[in-house]
Every structure is written in C-alpha cells, then in structure tokens.
Amino acid sequence: MIRTPLRPLARILQARVRGENPDAIERENLRLRHEAMRDAGRRRAEGRLLLTAVTFLAVFLVIGARMGLLAASSPAVPQSVLAEGVQGGRADILDRNGRVLATNLATNALYAEMRYMVDPVRAARELGRIFPDIDAERLERQLSDPNRSFLWVRAHLSPEQEQQVHEIGEPGLLFGQRHMRLYPNGRLAAHVLGGAAFGEQGVRAAEIIGTAGIEHYFDTRLRDPERLEEPLRLSLDLPAQAVVQDVLAAGMRTLNAKGATAVMMDVHTGEVMAMVSLPDFDPNSRPAPPTQGEPADSPLFNRAVQGYYELGSVMKTLTVAQALDSGEVQPETVIDIRGPLRWGRFSIRDFRNYGNELSVTRIMVKSSNIGTARLAQRMGAERQRAFLEKLGMLAPSGVELAEAVRAHPQFSDNWSELATMTISYGHGLSTSPVQLAAAYSSLVNGGTRITPTLLRQSGPQRGEQVISQLTSDQVRVMLRAVVEEGTASFARVPGYAVGGKTGTADKPDPRGGYYEDRVIATFASVFPSNDPRFVLIVTMDEPVETTGSEPRRTAGWTAVPVGAEIIRRVAPLMGMSPLSATEIETAMQNSLSAVR
Incomplete structure (x- = not known):
C-alpha cells in the first residue's frame, strides 16, 4: 500500500512562493486520509452486516421449516428417554387359510417427565381414577420425588384412556408410540401361540419378545426386520x-x-x-408362571x-x-x-x-x-x-x-x-x-x-x-x-x-x-x-x-x-x-x- 505524504515537498515550495500557509496542505491531506479510512471501515461493516443478515435468515428458515414439520407430525420426543436401536416390529401369525391368529396393534405408552410436572399430586389422583389398578399414593410419591426425572406409568393405553389422560392437562404426562401384540381370537389356540411381552423399551418403540409357544420358538424369525411383512403361516385350521x-x-x-x-x-x-x-x-393377558405347586x-x-x-x-x-x-x-x-x-x-x-x-x-x-x-x-x-x-x-x-x-x-x-x-x-x-x-x-x-x-x-x-x-x-x-x-x-x-x-x-x-x-x-x-x-x-x-x-x-x-x-x-x-x-x-x- 502506497501512502500519500501529508506534507509533499513540491506543494510546500509552491505554497511558500505564493505566500500561502504550508500547514493547510497537511491538514487537507490528513482530512482526505481520514475520510478514505472511514469509507473503507463503512464498507467492511456493511459487508459484515450483510453476511450476518444472510446467516440469520438461513437459520430462521431452517428453524421455521423444522417447526412446520413438527407441527404436522407427532409431538416431539424428549431426548432423555430415547432408546436407540429398539426394533418394535413383529410379523403376523396366520392359520393355514390366512386367518389372523396374532398381529400388532398401534397404541401409546404413558410416561412422566418430572421437569415438566406442574401439579404431581393432582396428576396422581386423576391417574388413579383412570387406572383403578394403580396405587395413587405410591404414584404421588414417585411423581413428587426430587431425585427422579422419569417414570413409566403405563405400558399401553386404550384410546379412551389416552383421551382421559389428555383431559388431565398435565404437561409432564407424555405419550410414547409403540405396538402391542394382539390375539384377536382370545383363548383360541392360546397354548400354541404362547404369548409375547415388551422387552427393551424406548419412547418411540418397544421390543415385542415371544415368551412361550410359537411366539418364543420363532422369536428371531418374527422379529427379523427383513421379514416383518412376511406372516408366519401355521398348520392350524381356526x-x-x-x-x-x-x-x-x-x-x-x-x-x-x-x-x-x-x-x-x-x-x-x-x-x-x-x-x-x-x-x-387368554394370551392377551397371560398370567404369571406359578412359583409353587404342581406345574x-x-x-x-x-x-x-x-x-x-x-x-x-x-x-x-x-x-x-x-x-x-x-x-x-x-x-x-x-x-x-x-x-x-x-x-x-x-x-x-x-x-x-x-x-x-x-x-x-x-x-x-x-x-x-x-x-x-x-x-x-x-x-x-x-x-x-x-x-x-x-x-x-x-x-x-x-x-x-x-x-x-x-x-x-x-x-x-x-x-x-x-x-x-x-x-x-x-x-x-x-x-x-x-x-x-x-x-x-x-x-x-x-x-x-x-x-x-x-x-x-x-x-x-x-x-x-x-x-x-x-x-x-x-x-x-x-x-x-x-x-x-x-x-x-x-x-x-x-x-x-x-x-x-x-x-x-x-x-x-x-x-x-x-x-x-x-x-x-x-x-x-x-x-x-x-x-x-x-x-x-x-x-x-x-x-x-x-x-x-x-x-x-x-x-x-x-x-x-x-x-x-x-x-x-x-x-x-x-x-x-x-x-x-x-x-x-x-x-x-x-x-x-x-x-x-
């Protein structure tokens, strides 16, 4: 960069010949230099502001798009309770003529995140009313426990129960998607089918694991992600x-x-x-194995x-x-x-x-x-x-x-x-x-x-x-x-x-x-x-x-x-x-x- 001298010799000599003050030349050159520096600084600031504006615009566009997708889909899942790699799928079981013996039913689980709880006492009381088998007093202690951050309340809900929980209006009560095993024929072929239960559970899904009968014998085959659409066909005639x-x-x-x-x-x-x-x-509510007496x-x-x-x-x-x-x-x-x-x-x-x-x-x-x-x-x-x-x-x-x-x-x-x-x-x-x-x-x-x-x-x-x-x-x-x-x-x-x-x-x-x-x-x-x-x-x-x-x-x-x-x-x-x-x-x- 070439800098212009504030007191150029030629101009100083000419100014003295004409009887002018040589200091005025220095002040003028100094003013021009400051103006040039100010113009350069302004251009740099304007460039930075433009870059910042473009960056903020891009970020807001991404956030807006994400919010739109979330608004059109299921509620956000808290990251603190996600289970990575949980496979919730399971193939259907059919009789010899294609009649359904076992299938999956989409439902929700109910859990509580304590950091979002507003009134745990009321929530426990209302849940006890919806689910009579729940110990409301014990649930109240669990929801109010300062050392607890998460609690599974219910493995699966009926649509009516889900609506009743919604009506409680407690932000700390949340729902997690999952599938449960359904046996539409009840007791029919119960000992052949055996039964299934939840294995590893996350909010987005829960493993369905065979516990007895055909469900247990072919557990790996029924859970194979590549064969979920391929039902297992039995010899039974319903x-x-x-x-x-x-x-x-x-x-x-x-x-x-x-x-x-x-x-x-x-x-x-x-x-x-x-x-x-x-x-x-009934394999839909398989009893616990006996712990005493004759099997x-x-x-x-x-x-x-x-x-x-x-x-x-x-x-x-x-x-x-x-x-x-x-x-x-x-x-x-x-x-x-x-x-x-x-x-x-x-x-x-x-x-x-x-x-x-x-x-x-x-x-x-x-x-x-x-x-x-x-x-x-x-x-x-x-x-x-x-x-x-x-x-x-x-x-x-x-x-x-x-x-x-x-x-x-x-x-x-x-x-x-x-x-x-x-x-x-x-x-x-x-x-x-x-x-x-x-x-x-x-x-x-x-x-x-x-x-x-x-x-x-x-x-x-x-x-x-x-x-x-x-x-x-x-x-x-x-x-x-x-x-x-x-x-x-x-x-x-x-x-x-x-x-x-x-x-x-x-x-x-x-x-x-x-x-x-x-x-x-x-x-x-x-x-x-x-x-x-x-x-x-x-x-x-x-x-x-x-x-x-x-x-x-x-x-x-x-x-x-x-x-x-x-x-x-x-x-x-x-x-x-x-x-x-x-x-x-x-x-x-x-x-x-x-x-x-």
Missing part, C-alpha cells in the same frame, strides 16, 4: 380349532375332569390341525406336549402293528390269554375274563392286556425299543413349541422283560398326546414315519417306512373293528367311518403307586378309517361319568363320546361329506378285500 376347544371344554365340565387335551393331525403331512389344552388362558395345575401348562402320561391301552395298537409287521403273527393268529400272567411277584390281568385264547384282531377289539403282553414277549425288549424309537416315542416330539423342546418321554433305563410286557399295554412309558398322534398317523397312512409340525406344509412327508403298507391296512381295519364291536362303540358317528382305540390308565400317585379312583382316559381315533385323513387324540385327566348307578371312569364312557362329538362336528369343516350306512359298509368291505 374353525376346527374352535370346534375342538368348545367340545372338549363341554366334555371336561360334564365329566368333572381336572384337565383335558386334544390333538388333531393330518396323517400324511404331520400338520397339527388343532391342538387344545384345558384349562387355558400341571397351571393354565399355562400345555398338556398336549408337556403332559407325559402313561396312556394305557392305546399303546396296544403299536404292539400289534409291530407283531404283524414282523410276520410272526397274522390278524387271525390265536394267542393264549389264560391268566393271570405272572412275572415274579407281579401279575398281569385283563379287565374281564375273555376266555383262554383270542385272535390278534380280537385282542385289539377286547383290549386284552395278557394277549398284548404275549405278543410283546415274542418281540423281545430290544426289538420293541427299536420299534418305538422308529416311531419317535422315546425322544422329544420335535413340534415347534418352546415347551416341547424341554419335554422328554419317561421310561426306565432297565428295559426288562417285565417292562416290555407292561409297556406293550401302556404302563411303564410316559409319552405325550402329540407323540401318540404322530405314531398313529405313521401306522395308518401306509407306514410312513410322521413328525408332527405346526407349520403349514406343501405336501406329504417322506419319512422312513416303519411298517409295510399291508400292516398299515390291517391296523386300520382292526381300529374300525374296535369301534364297531369293541370298547369304542360310542365312537360310531353317522355318516363317517371312524376307527379307534381306547386307553384307561391308572393315574400315578406322587407318593408312590397308583390312585384307585383316578385315571387318565384316552381315545386315539382315525377318520375315515377306510381312507385315513386325520388322527384325533383326546385325553382326559381324572374324568368320571356319573349318570349311572356307579361312577364310570373308563375311556369308553368318557374320552370316546367327546372324541365322537368332535369328529361329528369337525369332519364337515374338513370337506368330508357324510356317507350312508351302505356306502360306509361298502368302503370298509373294499378295505377288507385289499387287506386280504
């Missing part, structure tokens, strides 16, 4: 489930049973079409998969099927049934005196313990155990329920000859109704091993061949004979060919031995028996029929009528048209011809 539940509940009340369970299974796919356990619960007494206990029982004479079908498949006997082979059959200090007796001998078919029809034990002796312990293992009776069922994973069949490690005989007619081996359904499916579907599943399948299972087609045909003809001539006569359903086997097992006493007047009654049925499609297992805990002069507890009087009523109602739902008596007889004659 109308069939409703029928089974209604009839079973009515039967349980009529027969004064302590509990009951029923499983209906497709014999070719292993799909569980219906699974009911009573007593039950089986809790409504949370799933008798279909957790209940391992000595199921009695329904096991005779497995024994007869093995004996037939071995080739050592035929349906008409005569077996010595004179009794009692003694083994050391133990005796095996029949319910009635059936004479000295019975054919294998009549052993099934009459349900002879001695005859079945004789067949088991021919098979031997090792072959019997191997056969039961092939049917899946000695391992967990594999059905997709969290409770089933931890449930194991119960039997003695010492598989003696005595155990072989007692297991043959249903004592000494405790197994679950769902495993019995899978075993019966394997026996009547042509002999293919079936694994039970709660997921809808695209076609039949291709399992191991456990018995031959011929043996399978012989077994289903025998099961039909049990209904027509034997202990399951109450299972005759007009229009449908039903086959089945009864089982009445004395109930074990926890103190040792067995109760004299308490039984587990089971009816294992197949329909239609000429061309099996479904197996139905009905098991009742301590039933008693009291219409006669003496109480009757056997399965023929208890579980069989309940099973028959289920079949009568559910068969049409499964697309099975009733047949005339002549048509049923013709179908069974064709089956007999095929067996021969």
Whole structure:
C-alpha cells in the first residue's frame, strides 16, 4: 500500500512562493486520509452486516421449516428417554387359510417427565381414577420425588384412556408410540401361540419378545426386520380349532375332569390341525408362571406336549402293528390269554375274563392286556425299543413349541422283560398326546414315519417306512373293528367311518403307586378309517361319568363320546361329506378285500 505524504515537498515550495500557509496542505491531506479510512471501515461493516443478515435468515428458515414439520407430525420426543436401536416390529401369525391368529396393534405408552410436572399430586389422583389398578399414593410419591426425572406409568393405553389422560392437562404426562401384540381370537389356540411381552423399551418403540409357544420358538424369525411383512403361516385350521376347544371344554365340565387335551393331525403331512389344552388362558393377558405347586395345575401348562402320561391301552395298537409287521403273527393268529400272567411277584390281568385264547384282531377289539403282553414277549425288549424309537416315542416330539423342546418321554433305563410286557399295554412309558398322534398317523397312512409340525406344509412327508403298507391296512381295519364291536362303540358317528382305540390308565400317585379312583382316559381315533385323513387324540385327566348307578371312569364312557362329538362336528369343516350306512359298509368291505 502506497501512502500519500501529508506534507509533499513540491506543494510546500509552491505554497511558500505564493505566500500561502504550508500547514493547510497537511491538514487537507490528513482530512482526505481520514475520510478514505472511514469509507473503507463503512464498507467492511456493511459487508459484515450483510453476511450476518444472510446467516440469520438461513437459520430462521431452517428453524421455521423444522417447526412446520413438527407441527404436522407427532409431538416431539424428549431426548432423555430415547432408546436407540429398539426394533418394535413383529410379523403376523396366520392359520393355514390366512386367518389372523396374532398381529400388532398401534397404541401409546404413558410416561412422566418430572421437569415438566406442574401439579404431581393432582396428576396422581386423576391417574388413579383412570387406572383403578394403580396405587395413587405410591404414584404421588414417585411423581413428587426430587431425585427422579422419569417414570413409566403405563405400558399401553386404550384410546379412551389416552383421551382421559389428555383431559388431565398435565404437561409432564407424555405419550410414547409403540405396538402391542394382539390375539384377536382370545383363548383360541392360546397354548400354541404362547404369548409375547415388551422387552427393551424406548419412547418411540418397544421390543415385542415371544415368551412361550410359537411366539418364543420363532422369536428371531418374527422379529427379523427383513421379514416383518412376511406372516408366519401355521398348520392350524381356526374353525376346527374352535370346534375342538368348545367340545372338549363341554366334555371336561360334564365329566368333572381336572384337565383335558386334544390333538388333531393330518396323517400324511404331520400338520397339527388343532391342538387344545384345558384349562387355558387368554394370551392377551397371560398370567404369571406359578412359583409353587404342581406345574400341571397351571393354565399355562400345555398338556398336549408337556403332559407325559402313561396312556394305557392305546399303546396296544403299536404292539400289534409291530407283531404283524414282523410276520410272526397274522390278524387271525390265536394267542393264549389264560391268566393271570405272572412275572415274579407281579401279575398281569385283563379287565374281564375273555376266555383262554383270542385272535390278534380280537385282542385289539377286547383290549386284552395278557394277549398284548404275549405278543410283546415274542418281540423281545430290544426289538420293541427299536420299534418305538422308529416311531419317535422315546425322544422329544420335535413340534415347534418352546415347551416341547424341554419335554422328554419317561421310561426306565432297565428295559426288562417285565417292562416290555407292561409297556406293550401302556404302563411303564410316559409319552405325550402329540407323540401318540404322530405314531398313529405313521401306522395308518401306509407306514410312513410322521413328525408332527405346526407349520403349514406343501405336501406329504417322506419319512422312513416303519411298517409295510399291508400292516398299515390291517391296523386300520382292526381300529374300525374296535369301534364297531369293541370298547369304542360310542365312537360310531353317522355318516363317517371312524376307527379307534381306547386307553384307561391308572393315574400315578406322587407318593408312590397308583390312585384307585383316578385315571387318565384316552381315545386315539382315525377318520375315515377306510381312507385315513386325520388322527384325533383326546385325553382326559381324572374324568368320571356319573349318570349311572356307579361312577364310570373308563375311556369308553368318557374320552370316546367327546372324541365322537368332535369328529361329528369337525369332519364337515374338513370337506368330508357324510356317507350312508351302505356306502360306509361298502368302503370298509373294499378295505377288507385289499387287506386280504
């Protein structure tokens, strides 16, 4: 920068020649310099003011836009209570035909931020009026606590409750968005679905975590963000489930049973079409697990998969099927049934005196313990155990329920000859109704091993061949004979060919031995028996029929009528048209011809 001198020599000399005052030149130059400096300073100030104005304008535009977006959206969420990374989504659960079993419902949670509270005493009193289960005095202490900054008040609200909270007018009471799990059918399929609860919670969302049943077993899959729009489709048929539940509940009340369970299974796919356990619960308000007493007494206990029982004479079908498949006997082979059959200090007796001998078919029809034990002796312990293992009776069922994973069949490690005989007619081996359904499916579907599943399948299972087609045909003809001539006569359903086997097992006493007047009654049925499609297992805990002069507890009087009523109602739902008596007889004659 070149500065102009305040007293330039040339001008000073000229001023002296003209007689002027040289100091005036310096003052003029000084004035001009100050003016130039002032002009430069002004320009700098104006530039800074312009930059500041533009900056403020931009900031106000951003703030205004943000305020507009907030005004058009939900209220702002306090940053102090946000939970980062909380995933609140969960896929729906449907039945086999797309009916909703479990879904999500948008709702709000209620929480309090103490820094915004104006009148915590009034707020606590009003909340106690809206939510009678809240302890208003305790809530007042919490809202007034100077050391507390945040409080969850309610996990979810109904629209009516939300409006009532709004009307309190307390700025410290705030709402947080979330979804809750909803089971629109209430108790229906409660033990299958299990239930869900909130996991990690934030204001914007809360995790929904499966706590039992299908919800727990497939928890990772249902919470997968990439599969939230892909519902989980089960094998259950909702109308069939409703029928089974209604009839079973009515039967349980009529027969004064302590509990009951029923499983209906497709014999070719292993799909569980219906699974009911009573007593039950509403998964929308799942009760807490029991902390004392017997787990089986809790409504949370799933008798279909957790209940391992000595199921009695329904096991005779497995024994007869093995004996037939071995080739050592035929349906008409005569077996010595004179009794009692003694083994050391133990005796095996029949319910009635059936004479000295019975054919294998009549052993099934009459349900002879001695005859079945004789067949088991021919098979031997090792072959019997191997056969039961092939049917899946000695391992967990594999059905997709969290409770089933931890449930194991119960039997003695010492598989003696005595155990072989007692297991043959249903004592000494405790197994679950769902495993019995899978075993019966394997026996009547042509002999293919079936694994039970709660997921809808695209076609039949291709399992191991456990018995031959011929043996399978012989077994289903025998099961039909049990209904027509034997202990399951109450299972005759007009229009449908039903086959089945009864089982009445004395109930074990926890103190040792067995109760004299308490039984587990089971009816294992197949329909239609000429061309099996479904197996139905009905098991009742301590039933008693009291219409006669003496109480009757056997399965023929208890579980069989309940099973028959289920079949009568559910068969049409499964697309099975009733047949005339002549048509049923013709179908069974064709089956007999095929067996021969």
